Amino acid sequence: MGAHRTRLLELAASVADGTAEIDWQRLEATVDDEEDRQLLNDLRVLAGVAQLHRSDPPASVAGTRTTRARVVGRIGPALTDTDAPTVEERVLPPPATGPVDHWGHLELIEQIGQGSFGNVYRARDTRLDRDVALKLLRKGRQTAELAEKILHEGRILARVRHRNVVTVFGVEEQDGRIGLWMEYIRGRTLEQLLRSTGSFGAREAALIGQELCRALAAVHKAGLVHRDIKAQNVMREEGGRLVLMDFGAGQYVHAAGPTQSGRLTGTPLYLAPELLRGAEATVKSDIYGLGVLLFHLVTGQYPVSASSLDDLRQAHREGRRFRLHDARPDLADDFARVVERACHPDPARRYASAGALQEALARSLGLDSTITVDREAVAAAMAALPAAEPAAPMSGMVARPWTFRWWHIAAAGFLIGAILVALVAWLLPREPAPALQRATASTPVVAVRPMTVSASSFDPQTFAVATSLASRLRSSPEVRVTSAEAVAALNDAATPSTAILGTLQADALVELLPVRQLPDGYHANVRLLMAGALPVNLPAVGPSATLDSLGDALASALAPHLRLDPEALHGGATPSTVRGNAEALEHYARGLRQSATESAEGTAQACQSFKAATDADPEFAAGYARWAQCLLTQYRFNAIPAASAFEYARMAASTALARDASNADAHAALADLYAEDRRDWARAENEFHQALARDGSNVYARARFAMLLAGRGRTAESVEQLMEARRLAPLSTTLKGYLAMSLHYAGRDEEALDTFRQLRAVDASLESALVGQCRIFVVVGKFEEALTTCRQLLARRNGRDAFAQAQIGAALGRMGKHADAAAQLAQLRTQYDEAAPANRPDLAFFLATAYAGLEQPEQVFFWLELAARGKSSRLAYLRVDPRFALVRADPRWSRIVEIYESTV
Structure with missing residues (x-):
């Protein structure tokens, strides 16, 4: 192959991936061969439509040029390392930059991409107050056949609800144009991660595979096949979630016959050989694509490679396959067998379903194989398919040596009559297997355990050093650190280390042995346990003059074993800095242990301990910050009045920030105050961002931010934040309750009820689970269950609880028992009349919920206005509370929202 042709193949890969600036005029001057010149012309045309979507990242840091953000995989941007104009910017008109127009209820903010089919916009959903990605079919392209296909496919995809599948919110025709809108994602594709970090380890690849199997199971259950599984179509979101995207090549499982017009769709190197022969796409062809991935x-590399489409077909016919162990002889045999079977040329030899592949991956490396797949539904869908074309006989199999090369495919041209396949090769540096074995496909989680001598002992020095060590590890963006409260809840001398590691679902556990105080200073030893590996005992660390400096030294000793950058650990201020004298650290450590109980009594004790820490060391910023959070938690327990909680929490958070401006806990408490006290949502969100930017492992910040998002209608984001928080505190009943309510606000009531049932199974005394079940049963029309649950709650609260009484009244009214409902409402109105002025707004809100259940809008708005003028905190979720769904279309609704959200 000549140098010019090699350069054109490299160019094809650049066009397909959109990763390089191309000087077309210079290239034309260097090409002599007529065939190459025609290829170059084709590439220039294809460059304009190779990527359908583009997006810009947040504003760049001052003093640097703005970098482009690229939507790779067609939904969601990923950062590039250059700010040079993209291929599309040279060929296509520049996208609009300001608000353009409206399409239905979506405000078009900016055009982020375009292709032969139409335009893509970042849009604002004015109903739910969230950003979405909107595909609008260009009027000139809108044939009846294409419009029907997009409408049908969009409606099917909109029913696929899975955390690893891009969420399609809807598809409609408005103003004569078809549009499909979906979630707007920021992240990097697996292809980009592969390029930047090199080949993945078997464990991480298996974990990624498991998540994608779950995604495919949801897609297949909906009656779809994806048809274009590839690394460019899987995004790792900034928060760690893997998202399967780009169903542009998808079709229905039950569709009869090959694709219309016989057009080959999907990226050829990932396509099953039967598809290259013209057969219909099936569940098993998707399994093949995942195996290739x-x-x-x-x-x-790829199991079958070629330099053209004809050559690729020929390679499959001749059985020219590259075996996995030839490329990576270090991989475990079980893992290699799973991958080889998934991408077997014979469909009958592949796994029957995504669930079967997921379980095989889990068994191959001893991972969690939990998956919820409707096997009967998948089997039924597969049974409805025509028999797959038999695979061609295998012959002439050639084994190839490991060449340190990997291959890219250039597949470009949406609705263009041919697909260009090109191979691009470059040297791939081999990296040693990572020391940290990951038990999740997102950012790994490390737990820090202070060891105790006996079940009844509590060593404040060791606990304080463990807290300091965990705080220092949080400085690294490469890991998340389990909350100290989560560890404290399990930390008993009799509890085996492996049990703690498994229960916390962490990837690594750092065990800190009791700290020793010798004449020359403090000393300590640590042991490191990682999932699937033997424990590692590190050399003793010390002497250190202070407990805090000992924590820093331990973090430095652990850094190479955890593959952390030492400069990132010590180059800047530590988030949620824990620096104080020995007495202050002792009180602080005790407060963390007490707050782990998540009870009203434990929270009150924790507040005392954190306050004592600040008394012992008035400069102790971490103590003030935790005291602020604790006061706000007491307020949510109704243990102290709102005015007192807000006043003292604001003072404590401000004091913490005056002593340490980078303290994440203080920023989180201040954010909570902006939301709870002032209803200043923008400033609250900004402070939560400040907290999480400083400490991505901050559970309080992530959880409270999630509830703010839920109240603002951004329920999908809320659920994602809570899922991430639960990775860091998996035993927290508070987080699980928050998650259940966010699911409820998102309309996922069955999931919410299941979550509340799980909570009650863990702790039958939890009133929060009863509260959730009581209200959701009424909303979904399960009135008998609602009455049973609400009456249990009422009995626990000594027969006088406005919330429970309101829900009982609503349930009775909707069951037709109007006299009984009227009696409940009469009791509530009497309570309102007798209540102190400070308590009346909440009572007015409960009365409004009861009348909403009875579908009496005049009464609903009367009581809602009283609640709004009194600034009842119960109205924080007014925008998403489904109990008011029937009155939201009333013109008076916006007035209620305005009254509540005003700062007057």
Whole structure:
């Protein structure tokens, strides 16, 4: 192959991936061969439509040029390392930059991409107050056949609800144009991660594979096949979630016959051989694509490679396959067998379903194989398919040596009559297997355990050093650190280390042995346990003059074993800095242990301990910050009045920030105050961002931010934040309750009820679970269950509880028992008349919920206005509370929202 042709193949890869600036005029001057010149012309045309979507990142840091953000995989941007104009910017008109127009209820903010089918916009959903990605079909392209296909496919995809599948919110025709809108994602594709970090390890690839199997199971259950599984179509979101995207090549499982017009769709190197022969796409052809993806992640290559589409078909016919162990002989045999079977040329030899592949991946590396798949539904969908075309006989199999190369495919041209396949190769540096074995496909989680001598002992020095060590580890963006409260809840001398590691679902556990105070200073030893590996005992660390400096030294000793950058650990201020004298640290450590109980009594004790820490060391910023959070938690327990909680919490948070401006806990408490006390949502969100930017492991910040998002209608984001928080505190009943309510606000009531049932199974005394079940049963029309649950709650609260009485009244009224409902409402109105002025707004809100259940809008708005003028905190979720769904269309609704959200 000549140098010019090699350069054109490299160019094809750049066009397909959109990763390089191309000087077309200079290239034309260097090409002599007529065939190459025609290829170059084709590439220039294809460059304009190779990527359908583009997006810009947040504003760049002052003093640097703005970098482009690229939507790779067609939904969601990923950062590039250059700010040069993209290929599309040279060929296509520049996208609009300001608000453009409206399409239905979506405000078009900016055009982020375009292709032969139409335009893509970042849009604002004015109903739910969230950003979405909107595909609008260009009027000139809108044939009846294409419009019907997009409408049908969009409606099917909108029913796929899975955390690993891009969420399609809807598809409609407005003003004569078809549009499909979906979640707007920021992140990097697996292809970009592969390029930047090199080949994945088997464990991480298997974990990624498991998440994608779950995604495919949801897609297949909905009656779809994806048809274009590839590394460019899987995004790792900034928060760690893997998202399967780009169903542009998808079709229905039950569709009869090959694709219309016989057009080959999907990226050829990922396509099953039967598809290249013209057969119909099936569940098993998607399994093949996922198998190729796993092969690609661990090798950078493909099991079957070629320089043209004809050559690719020929390679499949002749059985020219590259074996996984030839590329990576270090991979475990079980993992290699799973991948080889997934991408077997014979469909009958592949796994029957995504669930079967997921379980095989889990068994191959001893991972969690939990998956919820409707096997009967998948089997039924597969049974409805025509028999797949038999695979061609295998012959002439050639084994190839490991060449340290990996291959890219250039597949470009949406609705263009041919697909260009090109191979691009470059040297791939081999990296040693990472020391940290990951038990999740997102950012790994490390727990820090202070060891105790006996079940009854509590060593404040060791606990304080563990807290300091965990705080220092949080400085690294490469890991998340389990909350100290989560560890404290399990930390008993009799509890085996492996049990703690498994229960916390962490990737690594750092065990800090009791700290020793010798004449020359403090000394300590640590032991490191990692999932699937033997414990590592590190050399003793010390002497250190202070407990805090000992924590820093331990973090430095652990850094190479956890693959952390030492400069990132010590180059800047530590988030949620824990620096104080020995007495202050002792009180602080005790407060963390007490707050782990998540009870009203434990919270009150924790507040005392944190206050004592600040008394012992008036400069102790961490103590003030935790005291502020604790006061706000007491307020939510109704243990102290709102005015007192807000006043003292504001003072404590401000004091903490005056002593340490980078303290994440203080920023989180201040954010909570902006939301709870002032209803200043913008400033609250900004402070939560400040907290999480300083400490991505901050559970309080992430959880409270999630509830703010839920109240603002951004329920999908809320659920994601809470899922991430639960990774860091998996035993927290508070987080699980928050998650259940966010699911309820998102309309996922069955999931919410299941979560509340799980909570009650863990602790039958939890009133929060009863509260959640009581209100949701009424909303979903399960009135008998509602009456049973609400009456249990009422009995626990000594027969006088406005919330329970309101829900009982609503349930009775909707069951037709109007006299009984009227009696409940009469009791509530009497309570309102007798209540102190400070308590009346909440009572007015409960009365409004009861009348909403009875569908009496005049009464609903009367009581809602009283609640809004009194600034009842119960109205924080007014925008998403489904109990008011029937009155939201009333013109008076916006007035209620305005009254409540005003700062007057």
